[in-house]
Amino acid sequence: MPINLPTFVVAVSVAATACVGPVLAADARQGEALAKRWCATCHIVASDQTSGNAATPTFASIAKRPGFTPAAVANFLRDPHPKMPDMALSRAETDDIAAYIAILAK
Numbered sequence: 001m002p003i004n005l006p007t008f009v010v011a012v013s014v015a016a017t018a019c020v021g022p023v024l025a026a027d028a029r030q031g032e033a034l035a036k037r038w039c040a041t042c043h044i045v046a047s048d049q050t051s052g053n054a055a056t057p058t059f060a061s062i063a064k065r066p067g068f069t070p071a072a073v074a075n076f077l078r079d080p081h082p083k084m085p086d087m088a089l090s091r092a093e094t095d096d097i098a099a100y101i102a103i104l105a106k
């Protein structure tokens with residue numbers, strides 16, 4: 001039986017997209033936009049931000065903590081936290097925000 005090439009190509013690219021999607025690297029720039037929208041009322045999320053809530057750690061200070069990993073922050077953000085509103089962020093959003101916080105350590 002001859003292989004139907006166009007169908008084969010479509011099937012392979014669909015499969016590849018399905019595999020790559022969830023593994024795609026988190027997008028720190030997207031995370032920055034999310035942080036500025038959802039987190040900046042309390043946290044200082046960027047170096048050009050002048051005011052935040054004094055009792056709240058800045059994202060840069062969180063990034064510089066000894067045990068910091070993007071995975072731990074993403075995980076933290078998936079659970080509602082007593083002092084923080086439950087923002088019901090998606091997995092992709094928590095990964096993006098964690099990736100953004102990670103670059104602040106540098």
Ligand code: HEC
Nearest residue numbers: 035038039041042043055056057062073083084085087097
């Ligand atoms: C209503 C204010 C408020 C908002 C909005 C807020 N936070 Fe927080 N966040 C806090 C406070 C207060 C703490 C310190 C909690 C503590 O010390 O227990 C904190 C702590 C944290 C921590 C450190 C947790 C740790 O390990 O000590 C992270 C990470 C964090 N917030 C991320 C975020 C992100 C990301 C957003 C936006 C999606 C956000 N926060 C929005 C108030 C807020």
